[in-house]
Amino acid sequence: MKVLSLLPLVDWLALGCFFVLWVGYALFAKRRAERDGSLIATTNRYRGFWMMQATARDPRMLDGLITQTMSQTPAFFSSTTLLIIGGLSALMGTTDRAAELVREIPFAQATPMLVFELKILMLIGIFTYAFFRFTWSMRQYTFVALIIGAMPPVDDFASGQFDRKAYAERAAALVGLAAETFNDGLRAYYFSFAAMAWFFSPLAMVLGTSLVVLILYQREFRSEVLHMLQD
Numbered sequence: 001m002k003v004l005s006l007l008p009l010v011d012w013l014a015l016g017c018f019f020v021l022w023v024g025y026a027l028f029a030k031r032r033a034e035r036d037g038s039l040i041a042t043t044n045r046y047r048g049f050w051m052m053q054a055t056a057r058d059p060r061m062l063d064g065l066i067t068q069t070m071s072q073t074p075a076f077f078s079s080t081t082l083l084i085i086g087g088l089s090a091l092m093g094t095t096d097r098a099a100e101l102v103r104e105i106p107f108a109q110a111t112p113m114l115v116f117e118l119k120i121l122m123l124i125g126i127f128t129y130a131f132f133r134f135t136w137s138m139r140q141y142t143f144v145a146l147i148i149g150a151m152p153p154v155d156d157f158a159s160g161q162f163d164r165k166a167y168a169e170r171a172a173a174l175v176g177l178a179a180e181t182f183n184d185g186l187r188a189y190y191f192s193f194a195a196m197a198w199f200f201s202p203l204a205m206v207l208g209t210s211l212v213v214l215i216l217y218q219r220e221f222r223s224e225v226l227h228m229l230q231d
Contacts, residue, residue, distance in 0.1 A: 007115055014202030015122075021209045022191050026184075029220060038220045040183055042229045044176040051168040051175070058154045064145060070175075071141035074182045078134040081127050081185075088124045092117060119198050126192045133185035140178035147171045190216060 033041040054063045148171065157164040190212045197208035220226070 007118070008202075010202045011115070011198075014198065014205045017206050018191070018194065018198075018209050021213050022187075025213050025216060026187070029216075032221065036221070037226075037230065039223065039226050039229075040176070040180055040220070042226060043179065044172065046229070047175045047179070048169065048172040051172040052164070054148060054171070055151060055157055055164045055168050056154060060148055060151060063148050067141055067145045067148060070178075071138055071145075074134040074137040074141070074178075074185070077182075077185060077189075078131060078138065081131040081134060085124055085127050085131065088120055088127070091120055116199075119195075122198070123192060123195055126188055126195055130185040130188035130192075133181050133188065137178050137182040137185065140174065140181060144171065144175050144178060147174060187216065 029038060032038065050063075050066075054060055057063065151167065151171075152162045156162050157167075191209065194205060194208035194212045197204040
């Protein structure tokens with residue numbers, strides 16, 4: 001409780017702005033994607049095309065290989081996130097030296113040691129959230145591999161024994177969920193850079209968070225890649 005009393009009002013405002021922008025942007029992006037389409041929503045359409053092709057393909061070794069390749073990215077980020085969390089935890093034991101280093105940086109605001117440790121704990125919390133999202137994305141890709149492995153033969157789809165479109169839509173929806181979960185973890189990485197700006201000043205944190213939101217919006221709704229996929 002002592003550290004909370006040491007935190008100035010301007011830091012509380014910056015912290016509130018950080019989480020409001022993060023959560024607010026996530027909700028905005030989800031609703032905007034339903035109306036106008038986003039990078040994730042557009043690629044989900046191609047995931048549907050992929051699964052329709054998979055139902056007509058036999059054998060499905062290529063689809064299994066694609067799923068394995070896609071799962072490697074969240075696996076890489078999961079292991080990297082663990083290393084980051086370990087490094088930040090180790091930093092907690094040397095906060096005096098770290099705080100002294102930050103004070104040497106021009107325009108950096110001097111903060112009490114307890115407040116400095118709180119800022120490190122916040123970064124640990126952000127990366128812990130990212131770790132859980134990445135690992136959940138990995139598990140979802142294993143479910144995708146399971147669905148592909150259990151996919152009925154092409155002849156059964158052709159004979160009408162199984163509904164090809166319904167099966168493909170269910171599989172594509174699961175791939176989309178895995179991609180969206182990974183995107184949540186990746187978004188946490190972006191906002192961690194804004195959180196790092198808190199070590200300099202509350203204003204830097206607010207500006208950094210606003211810049212991250214602008215970058216994310218540009219990439220998810222206004223990027224050249226999105227326009228190419230939508231054409």
